Amino acid sequence: MSNKPPKGGRRLYLDGVSVVFDGFRALNNLSLIVEPGELRSVIGPNGAGKTTMMDVITGKTRPTAGTINFGEVDLTRLDEAAIANLGIGRKFQKPTVFDALTVFENMELALKAPRGPLACLRWALTGEAKTRIDSTLEETGLLDRAQDLAGILSHGQRQWLEIGMLLMQDPELLLVDEPVAGMTDAETEQTASLLVRIAGKRSVVVVEHDLEFVRALGRRVTVLHEGSVLSEGSIDHVQNDQRVIEVYLGR
Numbered sequence: 001m002s003n004k005p006p007k008g009g010r011r012l013y014l015d016g017v018s019v020v021f022d023g024f025r026a027l028n029n030l031s032l033i034v035e036p037g038e039l040r041s042v043i044g045p046n047g048a049g050k051t052t053m054m055d056v057i058t059g060k061t062r063p064t065a066g067t068i069n070f071g072e073v074d075l076t077r078l079d080e081a082a083i084a085n086l087g088i089g090r091k092f093q094k095p096t097v098f099d100a101l102t103v104f105e106n107m108e109l110a111l112k113a114p115r116g117p118l119a120c121l122r123w124a125l126t127g128e129a130k131t132r133i134d135s136t137l138e139e140t141g142l143l144d145r146a147q148d149l150a151g152i153l154s155h156g157q158r159q160w161l162e163i164g165m166l167l168m169q170d171p172e173l174l175l176v177d178e179p180v181a182g183m184t185d186a187e188t189e190q191t192a193s194l195l196v197r198i199a200g201k202r203s204v205v206v207v208e209h210d211l212e213f214v215r216a217l218g219r220r221v222t223v224l225h226e227g228s229v230l231s232e233g234s235i236d237h238v239q240n241d242q243r244v245i246e247v248y249l250g251r
């Protein structure tokens with residue numbers, strides 16, 4: 001809210017997207033717009049299509065019908081690697097950090113991976129890399145753990161490390177799948193603040209079941225049901241929507 005939308009940021013636009021698996025419609029004419037810099041929560045009952053929605057944005061699954069644009073780019077024409085290179089990052093529920101490396105080393109790897117050896121050399125020479133890693137660790141609350149092995153971090157800290165690793169790629173859109181599952185209340189609160197902090201400079205879409213967390217994010221919420229948008233608005237709006245109560249909250 002206080003953050004300005006990123007300059008030149010691209011809008012994510014899903015229009016009439018359907019995914020059919022063996023006759024079953026996992027997504028059914030789904031339309032959704034995420035503005036540059038927006039932080040959007042996506043909730044909905046099991047099987048509503050939340051994961052499939054992330055899969056079609058990142059190119060893991062091809063839509064059967066509909067269009068998906070990121071700015072002017074038609075994502076349905078690109079493969080997963082090209083979509084990632086475009087600046088769309090995804091955090092899966094299970095963290096994939098290297099336990100035997102330090103927090104700092106994990107961050108270094110995240111920085112090096114796609115940039116190639118020459119780029120690494122340039123980073124090393126300028127010291128820019130260290131500065132960027134340190135500022136990202138500060139942003140994720142892990143600066144004082146930089147020299148600890150990732151394996152000794154708490155569950156929450158490991159999730160933040162992975163978010164930090166994704167931030168090293170400087171994504172324009174970050175998709176985050178159930179970030180607070182298994183976290184303590186304090187970790188959940190800190191994760192909400194972290195996501196609020198990192199949105200604005202980039203768009204963030206969070207799929208989550210924990211409604212207190214979604215409330216703490218305090219932004220627009222989309223409720224999916226049977227592969228379509230059932231309701232959209234503030235958390236108060238969707239929690240008071242009779243259709244949402246019937247299919248999701250009232251269970």
Ligand SMILES: Nc1ncnc2c1ncn2[C@@H]1O[C@H](COP(=O)(O)OP(=O)(O)OP(=O)(O)O)[C@@H](O)[C@H]1O
Pocket residue numbers: 021022024025026044045046047048049050051052053
């Ligand atoms: N590869 C697949 N083949 C067949 N059916 C699938 C496939 N992937 C997902 N589905 C079905 O599509 C529906 C939507 O699944 P999806 O995982 O997107 O829902 P979700 O909202 O993420 O659910 P959850 O909250 O349980 O993670 C489900 O009924 C699921 O069984």
